Amino acid sequence: AYAADDDVADADDACDAEAPEASEAAEASDVAEAPDDVGGKSALDAGILPRLYTPQSVVGSVTAEGSAQSGLPEGTRVFAGFGDAGATTFASGVAAPGQYNINLGTSGWIATVSRHPFTDKPGAANLAFGVSPDFVNAVPFLNAGDVHKWAVSTFADGDYDKAHALLESSVPGAHGVLCLPYLVGERFPVMNAAIRGAFVGVGPDSTRADMLRAALEGVAFSIR
Numbered sequence: 201a202y203a204a205d206d207d208v209a210d211a212d213d214a215c216d217a218e219a220p221e222a223s224e225a226a227e228a229s230d231v232a233e234a235p236d237d238v239g240g241k242s243a244l245d246a247g248i249l250p251r252l253y254t255p256q257s258v259v260g261s262v263t264a265e266g267s268a269q270s271g272l273p274e275g276t277r278v279f280a281g282f283g284d285a286g287a288t289t290f291a292s293g294v295a296a297p298g299q300y301n302i303n304l305g306t307s308g309w310i311a312t313v314s315r316h317p318f319t320d321k322p323g324a325a326n327l328a329f330g331v332s333p334d335f336v337n338a339v340p341f342l343n344a345g346d347v348h349k350w351a352v353s354t355f356a357d358g359d360y361d362k363a364h365a366l367l368e369s370s371v372p373g374a375h376g377v378l379c380l381p382y383l384v385g386e387r388f389p390v391m392n393a394a395i396r397g398a399f400v401g402v403g404p405d406s407t408r409a410d411m412l413r414a415a416l417e418g419v420a421f422s423i424r
Contacts, residue, residue, distance in 0.1 A: 253280040255330040285311060285327055289336050297334075302423060308344040310423065312337050323388040339388045343397075344419055347381045351415035355408040363412060370409035372417075376401040377410045379418035389422075 253259055260278040267274040282290065289311045292301040300312045309325075313334045317326035327336040356363035378400045385393035399414065 255280055255282045255286070282330060283327065285309070285325070285338050286330055286336055289313065289329075289338075290331060295332070304344050306345045307340065307342045308423070309338045309340040311339075321388070323391040341388050341422060342384050342386050343381045343422065347383055347397075347415055347419050350383060351412050355412040355415075366409040366412050367416070370407070370413040372413075374410040374414040374417060375406065376403070377406050377414040379411075379414040381415060381418035381422060 257280045258277050259280050262270065262272045262274055262276040262278065264274050266272065267276075281287075288303055289301060293299070294301050294311060294313055297312070297314045300310060303309050303311070313329060313332075314337050315334055317335050318324040318337045318339075321339065323339065325336075325338045325340060327338065329336050352358060352360055352363040356366055380398045380400070382395045382397045385395055397418075399411065402411075
């Protein structure tokens with residue numbers, strides 16, 4: 201769905217006279233009809249719900265006022281567009297079942313595309329893909345880049361070059377040190393806002409380098 205403001209002309213009047221075929225195609229194939237029983241299932245009057253569009257739908261055009269404010273030429277078409285998860289999934293080349301991508305930031309998620317929503321994975325999100333009848337199935341995790349930042353701050357005084365050198369001085373497996381990287385709770389594979397992280401296998405010979413490597417390996421294993 202989309203919300204138009206005063207700077208975007210209505211979709212019915214949006215398309216340039218030079219390309220009526222595009223307007224007709226959008227009207228014919230790009231409008232996603234809500235199920236007839238959506239009102240009954242939600243106890244809402246379906247008449248108050250917004251009109252739904254696929255991402256490639258032309259939903260309006262830039263008005264004269266909008267052009268003056270934005271610098272975009274008047275009449276520029278405005279498309280419904282994607283949400284963040286759908287856009288990153290599509291842009292990464294994931295468009296068919298069996299393909300996956302991993303998105304990393306402070307937190308992150310793993311996404312794929314399938315014919316059906318996930319119903320047996322608590323914490324998983326299912327989004328309409330938009331460019332096809334498929335679903336974007338995403339499993340989100342809360343701990344990724346935030347663990348990296350915390351580990352560098354804690355074990356390398358916030359110095360990323362120093363952290364890199366420390367990582368190289370340890371070994372894969374961090375000499376037996378394991379880290380559960382749940383600093384701020386977790387959503388997947390366990391959904392628990394109260395869960396917190398822990399180190400296991402720390403001994404008298406464990407070093408800051410091992411602790412740092414274990415933290416990052418913990419994120420990698422969590423994703424896997």
